[in-house]
Amino acid sequence: MSPFDRPTPEEHAALLAQIAPLPLSGRAWPRWIGVIAWLLMALIAVRLFTVLWLSPETALPMPVIASLVVCFGALLWMSWHMWTSVTEISDWGIRQSWISRREVSWAEIQSTKFIPLFASKKLVCFVQKGRPIFFQAGSRELQTAFARISLVYRKKT
Structure with a gap:
């Protein structure tokens, strides 16, 4: 066999x-995993906003900013798929x-x-x-x- x-x-x-x-x-x-993913995305978005726009004295180089935006976009994309996947x-x-x-x-x-x-x-x-x-x-x-x-x-x- x-x-x-x-x-x-x-x-x-x-x-x-x-x-x-x-x-x-x-x-x-599970829905609770999706909720946690979206809450984390909101926290990351708030932190990115405070670092990039409200703290000009700690300006980051443009490649670093671009990398952060691309990574945040990828996390948003994954969170969306976790929420809608069937x-x-x-x-x-x-x-x-x-x-x-x-x-x-x-x-x-x-x-x-x-x-x-x-x-x-x-x-x-x-x-x-x-x-x-x-x-x-x-x-x-x-x-x-x-x-x-x-x-x-x-x-x-």
Whole structure:
């Protein structure tokens, strides 16, 4: 028996029946993580404003200012994606909108691992070719589904 034996069609059908109704979708990141990200962005914005505009005696060189603005823009972009990202489990597979779209079909999954971190519950999908794909679950329904998927698609030893 290979350590990557896929579940039987019956096991896969039973998994989808447990997760039903499909498609199951929800926030990729918990709402409280998004709120914290936006609060941190507000704090950074206030601090940048006070340093750049209200303290001309401590003028920074233009390349440093440009770097700070670019980094702040990148943090804003990530915060936006954390706030709007959605994970969906369907008959086809798993999808997550993120900075770049993450998706994997059921046929590609070799094994999975559920990682219940404090801030985000993750499902790592190991695929036939390429790097593992990480999905986040921000809702209790998605977290439960990830745990069930991990049990069915776990590496057999």
